[in-house]
Amino acid sequence: MRNNLIFLIFLSLPIYAQKIENNKFNLLSPTNVKKFADYLYCSGDYLRAILEYNRYSAYSEDDTTKFKIALSYLKITNLNKAYEIFNSFNQKSLLFSYAEMESNKIFFQQNDYKSLRNNFNKIDSLKIFKFPNNLKELYYFSYLLANQPLPPLEKFLSPFEKSDLPKLKYFYEWKSSSPYKSTWIAAMLSALIPGLGKVYVNEYADGITALLATASLSYLSYSDFKAGHIFRGWVFGGIAAGFYAGNIYGSIASTQIYNVKIQYDFVNNLKVFIGEKKYFTPEIEFCK
Amino acid sequence: MTSITFSQANNWKWGKGNYSYAIKSDENKRDFSFSSDNIPVFVIKSLLNSYWFFISDVDGDNCPFTPSCSNFFLQAAQKTNFIQGSLMFFDRFTRDMDFFEKNKRYPSVEDGHYYDPVSLYALNKNEIKYLPPSIIVK
Numbered sequence: 001m002r003n004n005l006i007f008l009i010f011l012s013l014p015i016y017a018q019k020i021e022n023n024k025f026n027l028l029s030p031t032n033v034k035k036f037a038d039y040l041y042c043s044g045d046y047l048r049a050i051l052e053y054n055r056y057s058a059y060s061e062d063d064t065t066k067f068k069i070a071l072s073y074l075k076i077t078n079l080n081k082a083y084e085i086f087n088s089f090n091q092k093s094l095l096f097s098y099a100e101m102e103s104n105k106i107f108f109q110q111n112d113y114k115s116l117r118n119n120f121n122k123i124d125s126l127k128i129f130k131f132p133n134n135l136k137e138l139y140y141f142s143y144l145l146a147n148q149p150l151p152p153l154e155k156f157l158s159p160f161e162k163s164d165l166p167k168l169k170y171f172y173e174w175k176s177s178s179p180y181k182s183t184w185i186a187a188m189l190s191a192l193i194p195g196l197g198k199v200y201v202n203e204y205a206d207g208i209t210a211l212l213a214t215a216s217l218s219y220l221s222y223s224d225f226k227a228g229h230i231f232r233g234w235v236f237g238g239i240a241a242g243f244y245a246g247n248i249y250g251s252i253a254s255t256q257i258y259n260v261k262i263q264y265d266f267v268n269n270l271k272v273f274i275g276e277k278k279y280f281t282p283e284i285e286f287c288k
Numbered sequence: 289m290t291s292i293t294f295s296q297a298n299n300w301k302w303g304k305g306n307y308s309y310a311i312k313s314d315e316n317k318r319d320f321s322f323s324s325d326n327i328p329v330f331v332i333k334s335l336l337n338s339y340w341f342f343i344s345d346v347d348g349d350n351c352p353f354t355p356s357c358s359n360f361f362l363q364a365a366q367k368t369n370f371i372q373g374s375l376m377f378f379d380r381f382t383r384d385m386d387f388f389e390k391n392k393r394y395p396s397v398e399d400g401h402y403y404d405p406v407s408l409y410a411l412n413k414n415e416i417k418y419l420p421p422s423i424i425v426k
Binding site for chain 2: 261
């Protein structure tokens with residue numbers, strides 16, 4: 001009997017070994033699909049990682065895979081699809097807080113500050129949400145980018161680290177008293193002295209060129225009239241008037257462009273600051 | 289990482305492209321037609337056709353901007369009206385005469401011209417799309 005049992009065990013060993021080996025080389029087994037998907041995700045091939053994670057989800061659906069699919073969509077800037085998946089997380093899920101945070105980041109990235117604030121008010125009351133401070137930071141950053149009155153300075157600075165307060169104070173003050181320049185002042189200055197409106201918006205070279213063009217053409221016109229060359233006098237006078245009026249117009253246009261430029265620089269600096277300081281944390285490190 | 293992500297989102301770029309190595313210039317795109325519903329624009333177009341045919345095409349591609357100053361004048365008059373278009377043209381001409389460091393103030397297009405579109409100067413704030421000088425406009 002004992003010998004028979006040993007014989008049976010020996011007989012089954014190759015079968016068992018074969019089974020393990022088969023599983024190891026079955027590339028479409030759930031474990032291997034997941035491994036491959038993780039590999040693709042970690043090497044930055046997000047588009048194919050989504051396909052493999054979806055293939056894996058057909059075998060077994062879990063929140064981590066779902067979260068990684070959403071993150072992959074986020075990485076390839078398909079924000080709507082990413083939001084759709086993040087938003088589907090249940091409150092009982094361990095990844096709920098992370099998913100909510102990612103949803104809010106998407107609102108922030110899409111400049112949808114209204115939805116961000118609505119969501120903030122909704123989530124702030126939830127006790128299960130793990131990152132109220134991070135969300136608060138994002139919430140207050142949104143005030144710097146939206147065209148809305150700012151909250152009081154102390155309230156605004158409250159969720160941030162002490163080391164960042166000077167820079168944040170600078171952003172706050174820039175926003176509260178934006179250094180935009182007036183189109184009217186630029187036009188008046190150019191009317192007074194050609195080119196001065198351009199100098200007002202830091203276009204020094206254009207300002208000097210406008211002054212030289214207007215002055216030299218006016219002088220030509222004056223000297224032609226003085227010498228009795230009436231036709232040439234009118235021609236140069238007309239061109240000088242064109243440059244003079246064009247410069248007033250150009251000063252107004254340049255002021256508008258200047259205002260758009262400083263707003264662009266402000267937003268850019270702010271986004272660089274947010275990126276550098278990793279204010280978009282917390283992020284789960286899936287690839288170590 | 290960013291480049292990989294970007295390349296995935298823009299996979300249409302991977303296809304075969306038809307490239308021409310000829311120097312691109314406005315002369316090749318010139319439309320010498322006279323059709324216009326607007327009389328001032330018709331007058332400007334007639335004058336510009338003569339200017340292009342007798343002077344500019346002979347003189348060569350000298351304007352540093354895209355659109356060229358003559359095209360800018362035409363587009364400005366089409367977009368706004370004759371008076372505003374003329375003011376925009378005089379302002380553009382001042383910027384054209386300015387010799388100081390244009391490369392620090394305007395973005396470039398692929399053929400090396402500075403990009404300076406009409407929409408920036410039409411006094412419509414919503415149309416102003418600021419582009420930093422470091423980028424190349426396609």
